[in-house]
């Protein structure tokens with residue numbers, strides 16, 4: 001495995017040179033540093049054709065429903081058919097009996113670059129908590145650290161059945177940092193939207209729009225599992241107004257994002273109260289905007305957001321822990337009553353201690369059930385929808401993932417039903433929400449490639465991923481004063 005990885009790395013160096021040499025828009029190019037070229041794009045394994053046989057199939061497609069015993073046919077990375085029984089000669093059978101067969105989870109916002117800070121954060125401590133530690137560590141992270149952190153976080157995601165992630169990167173300090181992040185997304189074989197940000201929120205660093213264009217034109221067309229967005233990070237004043245310089249910067253960002261036809265994402269919180277009015281006045285509210293953390297909205301703002309079809313990312317576990325920095329409880333019930341488009345998210349696996357999407361479903365359920373002031377229903381089935389197809393709709397990716405619909409890409413997970421902590425399963429939606437753990441995720445398939453099976457990763461050396469992340473974390477603790 002090691003020799004193979006060294007070989008890959010050498011061929012990668014060559015491949016990066018080839019990519020740089022073939023760039024189509026030299027006038028727009030910012031130079032990509034040697035550090036960013038330290039890794040080659042890893043070749044993904046070939047896809048084969050197979051039938052997942054005899055699982056409890058939850059398609060999350062209302063036209064197809066569920067099959068208590070069903071088959072899923074996968075070919076060329078796509079779902080070909082789903083039925084109670086599919087008999088095709090010469091197609092490999094993968095035994096899915098005693099498992100729930102379902103779409104992979106779609107995580108609508110996670111800061112993958114923070115993954116390796118897990119273990120170095122002390123809650124909301126003013127010096128060593130998530131926000132101050134993240135700021136100090138981010139300032140000294142190299143592209144190599146970013147690569148190690150993203151890869152480490154993605155491996156955790158896959159363990160938990162997350163096959164698509166919106167990687168919200170607010171630590172792009174150079175083109176090399178962006179390249180390293182994108183490369184980790186590609187190397188681990190996941191589906192992702194990479195949202196290009198800058199360092200910090202708010203940031204004194206100008207956005208490198210030339211490099212955003214480089215990524216859009218050069219990298220992404222060759223990487224069909226990846227899509228691109230941008231982060232906008234304005235702040236408002238206490239009265240909800242915006243300083244002229246901040247509005248200028250936001251206007252510039254919006255002009256670039258709209259000209260490039262890229263979706264844009266914004267954290268909502270105490271520093272952005274009033275932003276919804278500002279964005280409404282400039283006609284920037286639409287389905288390309290993903291607003292993270294539905295906490296502290298006024299009734300009028302909720303109406304505006306829902307009517308504008310703005311997408312909402314809920315990070316249930318984090319929102320419970322950091323409710324004071326974001327003005328109160330998660331307004332799931334209010335937004336659900338307005339039929340807003342919402343999905344779930346991890347936010348930072350370092351801050352929530354894990355990338356566990358079963359916990360995210362449970363956290364939203366518990367937060368919702370703890371409220372006595374709403375009659376809005378939240379069922380286990382609805383939670384699984386929010387974690388899969390609604391997440392895909394929230395990221396505008398429902399044409400390719402989020403349900404087991406023929407024609408979509410094959411992003412599928414198998415969850416064992418006979419493990420100690422989940423058996424016996426009678427209603428799979430109930431069991432997924434109330435009982436399931438990442439250790440029950442037996443098989444993870446992304447784009448038709450089996451990345452994990454029998455609880456083991458098949459396409460990368462997880463020991464190396466953990467060692468590399470730990471080495472970076474040890475250095476960051478020293479250099480950023482995290483300990």
Ligand SMILES: [Zn+2]
Nearest residue numbers: 109267292347
């Ligand atoms: Zn966040």
